[in-house]
Amino acid sequence: MDWLSSLLTEHSALQAVVVISLISTIGIGLGKIRLFGISLGTAFIFFVGILAGHLGLSLDPQMLLYAESFGLIIFVYALGLQVGPGFFSSLRSDGLRLVTPALAVVLVGTAMAVGMSYAFGVSMPDMAGILCGATTNTPALGAAQQTLLQMGRDANGPALSCALAYPLGVVGVILAIAAVRKLFVRPSDLAGPNPEHRKNVFIASYHLTNPAVFGKSVHEIAALSHHHFVISRLWRDGRVSIPTSDKTLQQDDVILVITTPAEADALRLIFGEQEKKDWNKENIDWNTVDSQLISQRILVTRPEINGKRLAALRLRNTYGINISRVYRSGVQLLATPDLRLQLGDRLTVVGEAAAIHNVEKILGNAVKSLNEPNLAAVFIGLILGLTLGSIPVSIPGISIPVKLGLAGGPIIVGILIGTFGPRLHMITYTTQSANLMLRALGLSMYLACLGLDAGAHFFETVMRPEGALWLALGFALTFVPVALMALFSLRVQRLDFGSVAGLLCGSMANPMALNYANDTIEGDNPSVSYATVYPVCMFLRVIIIQVVLMLFL
Numbered sequence: 017m018d019w020l021s022s023l024l025t026e027h028s029a030l031q032a033v034v035v036i037s038l039i040s041t042i043g044i045g046l047g048k049i050r051l052f053g054i055s056l057g058t059a060f061i062f063f064v065g066i067l068a069g070h071l072g073l074s075l076d077p078q079m080l081l082y083a084e085s086f087g088l089i090i091f092v093y094a095l096g097l098q099v100g101p102g103f104f105s106s107l108r109s110d111g112l113r114l115v116t117p118a119l120a121v122v123l124v125g126t127a128m129a130v131g132m133s134y135a136f137g138v139s140m141p142d143m144a145g146i147l148c149g150a151t152t153n154t155p156a157l158g159a160a161q162q163t164l165l166q167m168g169r170d171a172n173g174p175a176l177s178c179a180l181a182y183p184l185g186v187v188g189v190i191l192a193i194a195a196v197r198k199l200f201v202r203p204s205d206l207a208g209p210n211p212e213h214r215k216n217v218f219i220a221s222y223h224l225t226n227p228a229v230f231g232k233s234v235h236e237i238a239a240l241s242h243h244h245f246v247i248s249r250l251w252r253d254g255r256v257s258i259p260t261s262d263k264t265l266q267q268d269d270v271i272l273v274i275t276t277p278a279e280a281d282a283l284r285l286i287f288g289e290q291e292k293k294d295w296n297k298e299n300i301d302w303n304t305v306d307s308q309l310i311s312q313r314i315l316v317t318r319p320e321i322n323g324k325r326l327a328a329l330r331l332r333n334t335y336g337i338n339i340s341r342v343y344r345s346g347v348q349l350l351a352t353p354d355l356r357l358q359l360g361d362r363l364t365v366v367g368e369a370a371a372i373h374n375v376e377k378i379l380g381n382a383v384k385s386l387n388e389p390n391l392a393a394v395f396i397g398l399i400l401g402l403t404l405g406s407i408p409v410s411i412p413g414i415s416i417p418v419k420l421g422l423a424g425g426p427i428i429v430g431i432l433i434g435t436f437g438p439r440l441h442m443i444t445y446t447t448q449s450a451n452l453m454l455r456a457l458g459l460s461m462y463l464a465c466l467g468l469d470a471g472a473h474f475f476e477t478v479m480r481p482e483g484a485l486w487l488a489l490g491f492a493l494t495f496v497p498v499a500l501m502a503l504f505s506l507r508v509q510r511l512d513f514g515s516v517a518g519l520l521c522g523s524m525a526n527p528m529a530l531n532y533a534n535d536t537i538e539g540d541n542p543s544v545s546y547a548t549v550y551p552v553c554m555f556l557r558v559i560i561i562q563v564v565l566m567l568f569l
Contacts, residue, residue, distance in 0.1 A: 027076040035073055036083060039065045039464040057528065059152070059182060061460055065467015066179055066474045073468065080465050085422055087461025088158040092423050093394075093401055094454035095155065095554065096430020111358075111548045114515060117505045118523035118549035122556050124497040125151065130568060132489050138482070140568050144561055145174030146486055149181030150188070150493035153525050156557045158462065159423035163562045166419055167569065175470035176477050181490025188494030189529040193517050196502040197536075205506055205513045206537070218277040219248075219295035224269045225288030235261035243282055245275040248338060256309065258367055260333040311340075312372050316361040317380030327353035335374050337367030344547040355544070360434070394454075397433050401426030423558055431555065498524065514541030522549035525557070 023034055043061030075083070125147065133143040141164055148157040157178050161171040224230070229237055234247055238261075249272040250259045257263075265271070272295065275283060284290050316322070321329075331337055339351040343362040351363070363379065365372050405425020408417030420428065477483060498520050505516045517533040518541060533542040 024073065027074075027079070029079065032075045032079040032083060035068070035075060035468070036461060036464045039068055039467065040460040043464070044460070058456065058459055058463065059154075059186075061463040062154075062179060062182070062467045065464045066471040067467075069468040069471020070475055071471075074472075075465070075468060080469060083461050084465035084469070087458045087463075087465065088155075089398060089402070089422055089426050090458030091455050091462055092155050092158070092458075092558070093398055093426035093430045094451050094458065096401075096427040096432075097397075097434040098451050098455070113509065113511070114519045114545050114548050115552055117501045117509065117511075117516075118519045118553050119556065120504070121497045121501045121520065121523035122553055122560065124500065125493050126560055126564060128493055128496065130564060132492075133568070136485060136489065138485070138489065139173065140565060141169060141171075141173040142177045142486070143489075144565055145177030146181045146490045147493055148174065148561065149178035150185045150490040151524050151526075151557065152182060152185045153554075153557050154459065154463065154466075155423055155427065155554065156561045157466075159421060159558045160561045160565060162421035162423055163419075163565045166421065167565070169569070172470060172473070175466050176474055177486050177490075179467070179470060179474060180478060180483065180486050181493075184487065184491045185494050185524075186526065186528050188491050189498055189521060189524050189526045190532045192495050192498040192502065193520065193529065193533060196499060196506075196516075197513065200503060200506065201513050218280050219272065219274055220280050220283070221270060221272050221291040221293060221295060222283065222287035223289045223291060224265055224267060224271065226286065227267075229265050229287060230267050231264055233262050233264050234259050237265070237286065241286055243275070243279045243286070245273050245279065245283060247271050248274050258309070258332070258336050258338045260336055262333065309366055310369050310372060311364060311366045312376075314363045314365050314372075314376055314379050315381055316357050316363065318378075321357055321379060323356055323358070325353065326351060326355050326357065329378065331375055331378065335367065335371040337365050337371050337375055340364045340366055344544075358548075393433075397429055398426060401429035404429055420559075421562065424562060427555065427558055431551070494524070512541060513537065515545040518542035518545030519549045522546040523553045525550065525554055 023031060024038075025031070040061050043064040044058065046064065047057045047060035074080075129143050129147040130140075132138065133140050138146070141160070144160045145157065148154070148160060157174060160174050164171040164174070238245070247259050250257050250263065250265075251270040252266065259271075270291070271287065273283060273287070280290070326339065331339065341364040342351050342355060342357075343364075344358060344360070357363075365375055367375070402422070402425055405420040405422055408419055410417050501523075502516055502520060505511045505519070506513065511519075514533070514537045517537060518530065521527070521530040521533060521542065522545065530542060530546050
């Protein structure tokens with residue numbers, strides 16, 4: 017078995033790939049485990065790497081530096097591409113109401129970190145790591161390490177302190193949201209959801225046998241009824257269509273209705289016989305149901321559409337199409353009439369080909385299936401990002417020129433290309449799955465190498481007296497800014513609690529806390545506000561950590 021031992025321990029390119037892949041595989045597997053509904057997800061790779069480093073696994077130093085840097089670059093650039101379309105939209109008037117308290121969370125937490133560094137005698141590099149762990153922000157950690165390397169300082173300290181603060185960073189946001197809800201949220205702070213937002217959706221089909229609805233339009237029937245329902249499809253003479261509000265119903269039509277379980281039986285009195293088919297099973301083949309229709313993803317790129325409500329566009333009535341889902345900054349939103357669209361939103365549109373072609377002209381460019389990825393645009397973006405990150409900028413009061421580095425440069429270029437690329441007719445689009453793959457691959461490489469590097473001295477650091485202090489400071493940096501700005505948003509801005517919870521999760525880049533908010537708060541306000549504030553807060557955290565280190569070291 018000597019060959020197996022040499023495969024894991026003898027430094028080579030092959031050994032580096034095997035060790036990084038092994039750590040990533042184990043970390044991804046453990047990341048699926050949930051305790052009390054909470055999981056660390058991909059971050060578990062970091063902790064598996066720490067354990068591997070502690071047990072003596074290591075890589076060639078140059079190979080480790082390359083893999084760690086390349087993983088970070090790929091991750092932050094793909095992240096910039098993802099958040100770019102929503103970045104500038106979030107700075108407009110409607111988004112600014114949510115972005116303001118989210119930015120305050122970032123600034124208050126950063127100010128607290130600087131103050132605690134002096135008050136408790138924690139070095140600024142260690143405090144930077146604690147702040148990154150408390151806010152579960154690995155791109156900021158990468159930026160901090162690159163800044164320290166530029167300044168000729170040891171970059172391992174932030175990784176150790178980040179690893180210590182990270183678990184409570186995940187849990188702390190959830191605890192803060194739960195505590196604020198328990199102690200301060202009144203019934204009036206919980207927004208009443210639009211019926212279209214309800215999670216208890218029930219789908220049923222009806223065979224029209226009630227003469228009272230024959231010859232009446234969908235709009236007339238809805239106006240006469242106090243029940244909430246949406247007719248999503250209509251079968252007539254063997255053809256399926258998406259009915260507009262002006263569509264008249266006829267005898268023996270079959271309609272597919274989206275309603276709530278409580279109202280499904282009552283709709284029999286309106287439409288007639290309810291068919292026995294169960295439309296609520298997970299294995300429904302919708303492609304077969306919609307065989308005469310097509311589904312296409314359309315990207316919103318026309319500036320005049322930004323900020324408009326779906327209902328105001330009247331796409332369903334005008335073109336006979338149905339918008340089933342909206343994706344924004346990686347978050348799926350319900351396509352409700354009151355949802356305001358942003359540049360970069362991806363809409364899943366179902367309808368006839370001609371109708372979808374017309375809708376494409378209204379919204380912008382349809383996202384085509386890519387037979388081959390446009391890798392040239394990715395590599396050009398990386399070159400531009402690294403070039404930007406290498407430009408020294410002199411700032412008064414800072415002794416050495418500031419550089420955006422490996423993390424700051426690529427994320428800025430990614431945001432700019434993701435925002436302005438389509439308008440400049442640049443083919444920069446990557447599918448959602450391709451973007452997720454790039455981000456996941458880069459983050460996995462970065463976290464595995466980061467953990468390996470930090471693992472050799474992690475446990476001896478934890479056992480030192482300052483280990484408990486770092487834990488306490490990290491929890492304070494997570495809990496206090498979130499709780500303070502939650503109260504400000506609820507009482508001063510008078511935002512509903514769902515929106516407040518979402519903006520807090522977005523400001524802390526914490527998707528685990530967002531899952532908790534979505535599970536405990538009715539409606540999709542948490543997801544909408546998360547997607548609104550996430551881009552600008554992620555960008556600010558990557559930049560501000562570098563400025564803090566340069567100013568206070």
